[in-house]
Structures are given as structure tokens and as C-alpha cells.
Amino acid sequence: MRQTLKHLRRLGLLAALVACTGCARGAGKPSHALHPPEDGDAVVTGARFLATDGRDVRYRANAARGAYREAERAVSLTDVHAKLFADGKPTYTLQAERGRILVDSNDMEFPGPVVASTSDGATLEGTDFRYDAAGQTVQSDHPVTVRRDAMRVEGAAFRAWPREERFELLGGVRGQVNQP
Template identity: 20%
Template sequence: MRRSILLNLALITLLIGASGCGNRNRAAEQLTKDTQGAQKFDSNLTFNNVTLEQANDKGQLWWRVKAKQAVYAKDQKNATVEEPKGELFQDGKPVFKIEAQRSDIQQDGKSIVLKGQITAIDIRDGSVLKGNELEWRPTEDVLIIRNGFNGDHKQVQLAAKEGRFLTRTRRVDLTGQIVAQVKEPSLQMRGERLTWLIQDQKLNSDRPIQIDRYENKQITDRGSADQSEVDLKAKIVTLRQNARIALKQSNTQINGNALAWNIDQKTLSASEPITIVNSAQQVTLTANQGEMQIDQQVADLSGNVRGVGEKNQSRLSADRVKWFLATQQFEANGSVSYQQNNPPFSIAGPQASGKLDTQQVAVNGGQEGGRVELQITPQGLGR
């Protein structure tokens, strides 16, 4: 009997001990779950209908962004927001409106970065800027759009890898795979670096660039240079250093180091040495300066003018030459000299006219010389 009681007491003690261990294990598991939950809550703070804003020491706002929902990281500097909309401020006044469907936001008190498909609208002129990353640095007055810049303005559409908008001077510096589509006149610019001066209405580049002119969506002329300036208001393209313009209508190429291309008036002018090449007729003219009427296909050259007809090795020099590209005729004045190889001949006089490609040249003495004129006709031409 006593042994039975002792066994029962031992069994009860064992059961109580086992029960205590089980309770302790369950408590530990629950504590672990609660700790993990608390850590998860601490690292992911979710808020609905939030406003993110930052101001300077004077209380002037730098930015204000409202979002439908924001999920904050533990440091509360980074957040993922849904449907963010807001403004970027300069001198306490809004200069840009921004919006996106979804964005990752980073802010450090002095700048804000939004990542996603971001749209920024310039309140001052309605320009629309888009990109995959936007950074606003209010202390530097600069808005940076990275990973694909697209801009739409009433005068021009722009695309590049990156754009830096200096908001106070209203200057945009573009870099990487640039395509600028000027709306009026219809031009397309392509290069690796471009500066857009919004107030001055100019597009400048200090790097090689190509410029195409369009009519009825077809390329009519093509220019290139190491440096360029497009005056959007005056509609003048200035090309410098290794400048080249190819005119499709006349199959002519103009080379020089300073070419001014008036798109509206359809003229070209060169204040420095110029070379004009007509590849179809194999005629080349050079001069110290010159002008060209593109539609009329007339070039007016002055200063040490030289002309060469490659087909027949004919050569012309004069102080001034007017060249009609469509007919290949010319009018030369001042110290005119003409030479040809077949048949060998040379002559000089104050004035001359003719065609280099066919070796038909008339030289005369002008009014002071009493109209002395000589017709040169190559052998076999009149047979």
C-alpha cells in the first residue's frame, strides 16, 4: 500500500514537471514570435494619406509630396510611396509639380530623390520633363533627371540619358545619346552633349553634332560640326569648326569653319574660308568668304576665289565669282585667270563667264578695257 502511494506521488511529480516545461517552451515560442513581429513593425512603418515635406532654416519649403500610402524603412529616410504628387519649391514658391504612379523616395534633409516613372511640370512655362530618377537639390537650384531624360517644350522635344536643369538660370545641360527635335523650323539634332538656354531660346553644343532639316517629313539638308548654336527665335543655325552642310537638291556640299545657316530665309553665309563641292559635275570652288541662296542655287564668293573642273582639269581664279549651281555657269570679276589642259590654253582679263565642266569660257576687258572678248572652244566640241 505504501509502495503504491509512493509510486503515485512520483508519477504526479513527473507530470507536473513535464507540464511546467511545456508551458515554458510555449512561452518562449510566443516571445520569439512577438519579438519578430515587433522587429518587422519597426522596419516597415506603413502610413496612409501622408505628406512628406522639408523646409530651410527660414521656414521656406523646399519640397512637399503627398502620397496615398507610404511604407517607411527603419531609418525613416527611405520610403516606397503610392501615387505621389507634390511640388518642388524655390525661394518658398513652387516651380515644379511632380507626380508618379509609384516611387521610391530618399530624403536626407537637403535633397530628395524619387525613383520610378516620374513626371515634372515646370509651372513657369508648362514644360513637361520625364525620367526614371529625379533628384531635387534646392540649395544648388538644380533638378537632375537620370536614366532616360525626356522633355517637351513648345519649341523643342528632347531626349537624352541625363538632364540637369539649373532652375534659377533656366538652363538644361543634356548628356548621352541626345536627340533634339526642333518644332519650327523642323530640325533634328543628334549628339552627346547639348545645352538648352530656355530664356535665350538657344540650343548650344561644344561637341560634334549632326543637324537635319526636314520638309514634309523628308530630309532636305544635313549639317554637322564640332560646335554649333541653334537660335530658335531667329531660326539660324551656326556651325563652327569642321562645319559641313550637304544640300540634297543641288547635290552640293559646303565646308568651312564658320557657316551661318538661315533656315527661314534659306541662305548660307561664311565669314571664313569656304569650299563648295558639286560631286555630280566634279567642280570645286574655294574662297575667303561667301553666301549662297539655297532655293535659287546661287553662290556668291569673294576673296581669292579658286575654281577647279576635275573632268577636264580646268582652273579659274578671280576676286569675285557668282556660281549658278543648277546650270554650272559662272560670272567672274576682278583679276580673272583661266587655264585648261586640253587643249592647253590660258588667258587673263578683268571679267569672264562660262562653264568649267564644258570648258566654255568668255573673257572680256570690261568697260575700261573696251570690251575685248575671246571665246575658247575645245577641239572637237563644234564638230
């Protein structure tokens, strides 16, 4: 365990793996396990990642597993559940089987199917979502479906601004509203 921690410090990843040495409440045992490198330079199960702007949390990503690769300066994630925040309140929740955090920029990529929900109850389903930390936007160049209550709207792509709690569908927009 100490050798692995030294290895992580040397890679400069310890700050990104905020909760890896945390303890489960009252159990006195680590709630996250460090493993020797398998398919990455460092592998963590039960990982939690935080990105801040120095004052506020921008996002929190929980993953069943995270594998850091120094050559890519990225953490590959499996079974990802990420929350985006604005002024300390969650605005978007994203769930995906796979994800990736680019360590230098704090950008996130979610290749494959993604389900996102907004704080006002809308659900977005699509593929290949990206979170740009600098611009604080979420977007996809692939078809997306938005559902809320009796409304269903589809678009060829989308872009969202979680801090402003707004999004736009781009191209090929069509919708349906079912009245009770």
C-alpha cells in the same frame, strides 16, 4: 525626372526638346536622358530639335548633347547633325562639332569647322556657318570649298538658299576641274 520636366516646362523649352521623353523603338526605355543642370539651365543628352513654320519642318537637328541657357535664350549643342528641309524633302545636311540654336528665332550657328552636303551631291567645307530661319539662308563670311565629282571651287565666303537648292560664292573665287 519629374522635377526636371517641371523645370523645362517653366522655361518653355519642352516644345523645343520634342523627342527628349521619347522611347527607343521596342525597348520601353527613354531614348534621350534629361540631366540636372550642369553648365546650363537644362541639359539633355541624345537631343533632337525640330523647327517648323506651322506646316512644314524647316530643320531637324540631332545632337549628342544640348544645354539650354535661359539668359541667352539659346541651346548649345555638341556633335551636331542638322538637316534642312524644303517641301518635306531634305536639301542640306550640316555636320559640326558644335552648334547653337537661338530659341526665339530658330536661327542656328555653327562655330568652327562645318561640313555640309547638298541633295545634288555637292559638299561644302568651311567654318562658322549660320542658318537664318526667317530668310531660310545658310551663309559664312569665311573661306569655303565646294566639291562635286571632279570639280573643286573655293570662295572667300558663301550664301545659300536651301529651299531653292542654290548657292553663290562671294569674292576670291577660283576653281579646278580634273578630267578623267
